[in-house]
Structure formats: structure tokens, C-alpha cells
Amino acid sequence: AQTVTQSQPEMSVQEAETVTLSCTYDTSESDYYLFWYKQPPSRQMILVIRQEAYKQQNATENRFSVNFQKAAKSFSLKISDSQLGDAAMYFCAYRRRYNTDKLIFGTGTRLQVFP
Amino acid sequence: EAGVVQSPRYKIIEKKQPVAFWCNPISGHNTLYWYRQNLGQGPELLIRYENEEAVDDSQLPKDRFSAERLKGVDSTLKIQPAELGDSAVYLCASSLDGGNTEAFFGQGTRLTVV
Numbered sequence: 613a614q615t616v617t618q619s620q621p622e623m624s625v626q627e628a629e630t631v632t633l634s635c636t637y638d639t640s641e642s643d644y645y646l647f648w649y650k651q652p653p654s655r656q657m658i659l660v661i662r663q664e665a666y667k668q669q670n671a672t673e674n675r676f677s678v679n680f681q682k683a684a685k686s687f688s689l690k691i692s693d694s695q696l697g698d699a700a701m702y703f704c705a706y707r708r709r710y711n712t713d714k715l716i717f718g719t720g721t722r723l724q725v726f727p
Numbered sequence: 728e729a730g731v732v733q734s735p736r737y738k739i740i741e742k743k744q745p746v747a748f749w750c751n752p753i754s755g756h757n758t759l760y761w762y763r764q765n766l767g768q769g770p771e772l773l774i775r776y777e778n779e780e781a782v783d784d785s786q787l788p789k790d791r792f793s794a795e796r797l798k799g800v801d802s803t804l805k806i807q808p809a810e811l812g813d814s815a816v817y818l819c820a821s822s823l824d825g826g827n828t829e830a831f832f833g834q835g836t837r838l839t840v841v
Contacts (some may be wrong), residue, residue: 616769617741618797636834654834655816655818655834655835656832656833656834656835657770657818657820657832658832659829662829703769703770705769714760714772714775714783715762715772715830717769717770717771719767719768719769720767720768727782
């Protein structure tokens with residue numbers, strides 16, 4: 613069975629600084645997707661960034677980038693130039709590359725951003 | 728374009744009472760998911776539909792939970808009777824068919840059973 617582990621329950625960062633959130637996963641599959649979702653107090657899960665396992669290049673989306681280490685099964689999220697609006701719960705998630713299979717989530721990291 | 732719409736946003740009920748949640752997915756999305764998110768945890772899948780067919784309901788507690796997706800559009804998730812441990816956020820998500828698709832989430836229903 614696939615599992616996703618987030619070992620940082622809480623992180624904090626000062627506005628304009630950089631922060632990295634950690635995620636590890638376990639799977640026997642070779643082809644899959646990895647995601648970072650943001651969940652603000654409104655509860656809606658918002659996709660931040662996606663990585664396809666067969667791609668060696670790390671995904672980037674504006675201030676958000678990932679460090680994908682397939683052999684180590686590690687998938688960290690780096691947020692640069694942090695903004696107050698980045699404060700939220702962040703969930704790492706895994707999905708097999710099979711039709712529209714379910715997402716498997718970690719337990720989340722609460723990110724606080726201080727002015 | 729409207730996103731995934733869920734109602735109600737909040738629900739408080741007494742234990743042993745029934746409760747129902749409604750989800751309207753994004754237009755054209757054939758796949759619909761119901762997830763449950765317990766406090767301090769990530770969401771976990773309860774059931775997944777492909778059109779009208781429930782293709783993965785292995786995590787749905789079938790003794791008290793039921794779901795339907797008539798005509799392959801809207802979906803309803805029901806709990807009868809509710810227990811204290813059912814207090815959680817119930818999230819609905821939808822996506823297009825195919826392997827390279829993103830799931831879009833609604834804002835969820837926060838259920839409190841007292």
C-alpha cells in the first residue's frame with residue numbers, strides 16, 4: 613500500500629523569506645503523480661504544484677518549486693518570497709498514474725507566516 | 728465556470744440522527760470523489776464514481792453510510808444513524824476522465840455530531 617508522510621506538523625516563516633516543507637512517500641509503483649495542496653480556513657483544497665514521476669525536472673509554479681528525489685522517495689516544497697496569504701495547511705499527496713485513481717494524503721503541515 | 732459546489736457548509740446533529748450531504752461537480756467531469764477529513768488529518772477516500780458507477784467504495788462504512796450519483800452528475804452522501812466519531816469534514820471532488828487530470832475540490836461540509 614502507498615503511504616505519504618509529513619513529519620513537520622507546523623512550520624513558520626517570516627514574510628519575504630523562504631521555507632521548505634518536507635514529504636516522503638512509499639510506493640512500489642514506478643509511474644505516479646505527486647502533489648502539494650494548500651488548504652486555507654475555507655477548507656477548499658487548492659492545487660499548488662504537481663510532479664510527474666517520469667519527469668526528472670523539478671516542477672515550478674511562480675514562487676513554488678519542488679525538490680523531487682525519486683530514489684529517496686522524497687518530495688519537498690519550497691516557497692520563496694513568502695507572503696501572508698501563504699499561511700495555510702499544506703498537504704502532500706500521491707496518486708497512481710492510473711485513470712482517475714484516488715489521492716493519498718499526508719497528515720499536513722501548518723504554515724504560519726509572520727510579518 | 729463554477730467550481731465544485733457542496734451543501735450545507737456546516738451541519739450539527741445529535742447522534743443517531745440521519746444526515747445528508749450534496750455535491751454538484753464541475754460540468755462535464757465524469758469522476759466524482761467523496762473524501763472524509765478527520766481533525767488534524769489529511770482527507771481519505773470514501774467512494775469514487777465513474778459516471779453513475781461506484782468503482783471504489785472499499786473505505787465506505789456500508790452499515791451506516793450510503794451514496795448515490797443519479798444520472799452521473801450530482802451526488803448525495805448519507806449517514807444513518809450518525810455516531811460521534813463521524814464528526815469530520817466531508818469533501819467532494821471531481822475530475823475529467825483520463826490519467827493526466829487534476830481533481831478539483833469543493834469547500835466541504837463540516838459535520839458535528841453531539
